[in-house]
Structure formats: structure tokens, C-alpha cells
Amino acid sequence: MGIYGALTTAVSGLQAQSFALENISGNIANSQTVGYKRTDTSFADLVLGGDMNVRRQVAGSVQAFSRSTNDVQGTLAASSSSTSIGIRGSGFFLVQDQTGEIDGKPTFDSANLYTRRGDFEVDRNGYLVNGAGYFLMGAKLDPATGNAVGSTNEVIQLTKDFMPATATTAIDYRANLASVPQTTNYQAGDPTSWLLDPDITGDVTGARSEEFLASTISGDAVTVYDVKGGAHDVQFRWGKVANEDSSATPAVKDSWALFYMSNNEAGADDVAWTRVDADSSTGGQQNYEFDDKGFLTKPSNGIVTLNDLTIDGANLGAIALNHGTALTQFADTSGSAEVKQLTQDGASSGSITSIEIADGGLVNATYSNGKSRPLYRIPVVSFYAENRLAPVDGGAYAATIASGQPLEDANAEIMGQAIEQSNVDIADEFTKMIVTQQAYSANTRVVSTSDSMMQDALNMIR
CATH class of the missing domain: 2.60.98.20 (Flagellar hook protein FlgE)
Known part of the structure; x- marks a missing residue:
């Protein structure tokens, strides 16, 4: 490798460390974001060539790549909200994004998204929406039997229907x-x-x-x-x-x-x-x-x-x-x-007084007559390669060919009144930042040294 090669290699190092610093800064910025998964940086060398027979292969440039940590569990913290949920284990909630409004009611994209952000609240239309604006999906249940109605998941909407009276038997x-x-x-x-x-x-x-x-x-x-x-x-x-x-x-x-x-x-x-x-x-x-x-x-x-x-x-x-x-x-x-x-076992009719998502993912409504009944069951889906999901804004992900299609047999448990915190470790990120800064400074020294060597070479002919 000549002086020019050393110079370009150092420049690639500067670019790679800048990329790493970008990921570190994003992780630190989102250290308090619910359900956030940090982005790590991995490096790969580029071999420029050389004759292996005479051991003349030389080191090449470097490239930086992002690596997702969707498979790393964040800490589950207790929440005062009865509709906040977290996942213990591997898996995601099904959500949809709003595309517009018709007569004050939201319309949705047909494509499902996936998230671990579980800070859901009931909006004015009865939908369960998380802090990033994504709408929770689930399987509708028959209130009398608790069995699923149909075989597909839908955007959860809680109506204010009365619970009919039940005669004492x-x-x-x-x-x-x-x-x-x-x-x-x-x-x-x-x-x-x-x-x-x-x-x-x-x-x-x-x-x-x-x-x-x-x-x-x-x-x-x-x-x-x-x-x-x-x-x-x-x-x-x-x-x-x-x-x-x-x-x-x-x-x-x-x-x-x-x-x-x-x-x-x-x-x-x-x-x-x-x-x-x-x-x-x-x-x-x-x-x-x-x-x-x-x-x-x-x-x-x-x-x-x-x-x-x-x-x-x-x-x-x-x-x-x-x-x-x-x-x-x-x-x-x-x-x-x-x-x-x-x-x-009887009850008068009643109106909804509160909504709670219980452990296991049942959305239960409590009524003014003191009774409660399940309205939806929230599924958890998994992927063969969850780190290959495509991230979108707000802590959500889209399925890709590399991630595979979602499977509703996730080995996970939904925890009620809990929120999964960011999996960012501030101390670890600051350590990475110091190492990245030192590596960046070292590459600048290579650029300076290469420039000095080039000046010395030019001075030889003067």
C-alpha cells in the first residue's frame, strides 16, 4: 500500500467511526424511549488485493454496518395505566398506522406493522393507540363464551355498548x-x-x-x-x-x-x-x-x-x-x-366504567354493574429473523423477505400494567463513544502522517 492507499484507508476509517458515532448518538437520544431497541455498529474490512504466494496481501479499507438488537429484552417497568402492556420474551404486537380520516374516524393502511412499544391508551374513538400513534390489533371475542369471533385480527375498537342483564339462575x-x-x-x-x-x-x-x-x-x-x-x-x-x-x-x-x-x-x-x-x-x-x-x-x-x-x-x-x-x-x-x-350469578345491565389489559393479553371491560367480560385477545407474533425486520418511525417494524412472515406462536408472555423500557445501557454507550472518538482521532493522525510523508516525497525533487 502506498501513501495514497494509506490516506484513502484512513478516510474510510473516519467515515466508519463517524457512522458508529451516529448510531451511538441515536441510542443515547432514545435511552428513555419506550420499547426502543438500540442499534449497534459492526465493521468489515475490504481486501485490496495482493499475492498470497509471496505474502504480499495488504490491509484494506473498512466499512461500517448497523446491527439491530430486536432480540435483546428491555427492562419491564410497572405502569399505572391499566392499558399499558409489555412483552416478556421474543415477539411483537400487531399494529396498524393511520393513513387518514373520514368523518372524523381514522382509516388504516392494509399492511400490518409490528412493535414492542406497549404504552397504549384509549382515544376518543375507542381505539387503543400507543405513544407513537400506532393502533393495536387483536382477535375479537364473543363476550358470552370468550371464544374468538372469526379467524383474523382487527384493529381494536372499544364501543360503549351496554352489558345486557343476566337473570339469576x-x-x-x-x-x-x-x-x-x-x-x-x-x-x-x-x-x-x-x-x-x-x-x-x-x-x-x-x-x-x-x-x-x-x-x-x-x-x-x-x-x-x-x-x-x-x-x-x-x-x-x-x-x-x-x-x-x-x-x-x-x-x-x-x-x-x-x-x-x-x-x-x-x-x-x-x-x-x-x-x-x-x-x-x-x-x-x-x-x-x-x-x-x-x-x-x-x-x-x-x-x-x-x-x-x-x-x-x-x-x-x-x-x-x-x-x-x-x-x-x-x-x-x-x-x-x-x-x-x-x-x-345474575346482574343488572351496565355500562363500561373501565378497560384493563390483563396478563396474557385479554382486553377486559368492567361495567357499572360490577361485572367484567373479555372483549379482545391480543396476539404476540414472532419472526425467524427478527433482527432483519425493517425499522420505521416510532419503534415499529415492517416484515421483509429476510425476516420471514410473522408466526402467532411466539414463546412470549404479555404482562399487564407494564412497559418495556429501552434496551440502551447509557454507561455502555458512553464507553463506546470514548473508544469511537479515540479511533477517529487515530485515523486523523494517519491522514496527517500521510500528508507529511507526501510532502517529504515532493521535497526530494526540489
Whole structure:
């Protein structure tokens, strides 16, 4: 290599180090950009030629190339936003870019883009848009079943539709009934004083309400719903029918009767409290029975059907009263019914009050009736060569021939209320900058030295 060769090689070194510095400056500038992937610089030598047989090959110039780090995970940081999401593992969110507007509504490009920037927020039209203006895509779900509607992903748009009312079909009732209920009539040492009034053998009319209340204990209340979402309060009361007596023939078990208020405005001859049949298959009005250890034996499966449940004239149909194995009769000094669970599966209609993207990528809507349901599932796609994606503005990427087509089987996990930070390490970038600056300075010395040598050569002929 002659002087001119050394000069041009040094110039290529200056260009390569300038290129590296450009990447470093971009990384530092985006160290706080959500989901940013740093750009590293790699160098390749150019061989000018030479005779290998006589070992005359000489070093050549250098070229600088960018190398993506899409496969390097950034730190996941907690976010206060319920719609911010991050990816743990390898993969990308599907997004689309807005191309224009028609009647105030955005129009989209048909080509999908891919990003790891997950700082999504709901805009005025109900779309989930990240900080760079890209619109999130997902699979629409059937709110009733949670199954996907169709086989394609679409731009997510959250509407303000009401959640329809759901009629109550089942009540879960778990409680412990004190073996000695302290009713109003209760007298210590008198086993008959805490039993249900013997004159009450079935439903209770308004005329007998006072005696009924004095010989029973409260079983709490629950609000149930009809098909239109109308709310109806169901009040329960328990009356002990018999105390255990193993010496009797046949032996007598601890037995209880359950009632619910069916008419708040009942007259003297109207039914105010309806007695629950614990075993409708036998006919008549059967009692709840417990063994000597306090466990429920009848009904054997712990389920009772309230046929034609009617509250203040509103017929709610058949509702299952599910006790499971958690209705017991243990000793309790309070002498009351200690209710552990009294819930039902119905709901009134409701409007959306909040949107949340949960772990796993389900977009859930919470409604004013306290219920929630999934609306979309967010996919994560992967590529065989994710570092060969073509970057576009705003931390998004486009698929290329080199990257391959997206696959929806990414080995990744969506984390709710999280944001992936930039994978730039400031300390590492400053170290690179110092090394790059020194290499650039060294190349300038080569240029200066080459120029000096050329001047010396010219001075030889003077």
C-alpha cells in the first residue's frame, strides 16, 4: 500500500467511526424511549488485493454496518395505566398506522406493522393507540363464551355498548347454623324454647309473622335479578324443627326449615314467608337434616331448587340454591347463622366504567354493574429473523423477505400494567463513544502522517 492507499484507508476509517458515532448518538437520544431497541455498529474490512504466494496481501479499507438488537429484552417497568402492556420474551404486537380520516374516524393502511412499544391508551374513538400513534390489533371475542369471533385480527375498537342483564339462575349459600339458636323465644336450659313454633308447619301468613320471627334466626339476604335486570331482595330465615335425640325410636336428627320472604306487604291471610322444600323429589316440605357431627345429610348433594321463586309478585323462575358441603351445624356461642358466602350469578345491565389489559393479553371491560367480560385477545407474533425486520418511525417494524412472515406462536408472555423500557445501557454507550472518538482521532493522525510523508516525497525533487 502506498501513501495514497494509506490516506484513502484512513478516510474510510473516519467515515466508519463517524457512522458508529451516529448510531451511538441515536441510542443515547432514545435511552428513555419506550420499547426502543438500540442499534449497534459492526465493521468489515475490504481486501485490496495482493499475492498470497509471496505474502504480499495488504490491509484494506473498512466499512461500517448497523446491527439491530430486536432480540435483546428491555427492562419491564410497572405502569399505572391499566392499558399499558409489555412483552416478556421474543415477539411483537400487531399494529396498524393511520393513513387518514373520514368523518372524523381514522382509516388504516392494509399492511400490518409490528412493535414492542406497549404504552397504549384509549382515544376518543375507542381505539387503543400507543405513544407513537400506532393502533393495536387483536382477535375479537364473543363476550358470552370468550371464544374468538372469526379467524383474523382487527384493529381494536372499544364501543360503549351496554352489558345486557343476566337473570339469576343460582345462589351459592354457605353458612354455619348454631346448634342452639338464640331466637327471641330462647331460654337457657329449655331445649324446646329455641325450636320453630310447632303451629308453623308450612308457609307463613302475615297473621303468623310475629310468632314466626320470634322462633327463627336471620339467614341474611341476597339481591337477585330477573331477565330484564330488575333487582329483588331475597331474605332468608332459619327455624330449628327438631333437636337430636338418638334414644328415640326412630332416632331424631337435628332438623331445620328454611324460609324466604315472598311478600313484604302480605295481609293477614296472604303468604309472607315461603318454606323451602329441601327435597322436592319426595313431595311435601322436607327439612334440612344434620348428623351428630354437624354435617349436612339432607339434601345429600347440597343443592335445593327454589321452584317458581316469587318476590313481591315477580316470578323469577327456578333458581338453584347451592350449599355444597359448606352448610353445617356446629356449636356457636353467638347462637346465630354465621353466613360465609351468599352470592348469585345474575346482574343488572351496565355500562363500561373501565378497560384493563390483563396478563396474557385479554382486553377486559368492567361495567357499572360490577361485572367484567373479555372483549379482545391480543396476539404476540414472532419472526425467524427478527433482527432483519425493517425499522420505521416510532419503534415499529415492517416484515421483509429476510425476516420471514410473522408466526402467532411466539414463546412470549404479555404482562399487564407494564412497559418495556429501552434496551440502551447509557454507561455502555458512553464507553463506546470514548473508544469511537479515540479511533477517529487515530485515523486523523494517519491522514496527517500521510500528508507529511507526501510532502517529504515532493521535497526530494526540489
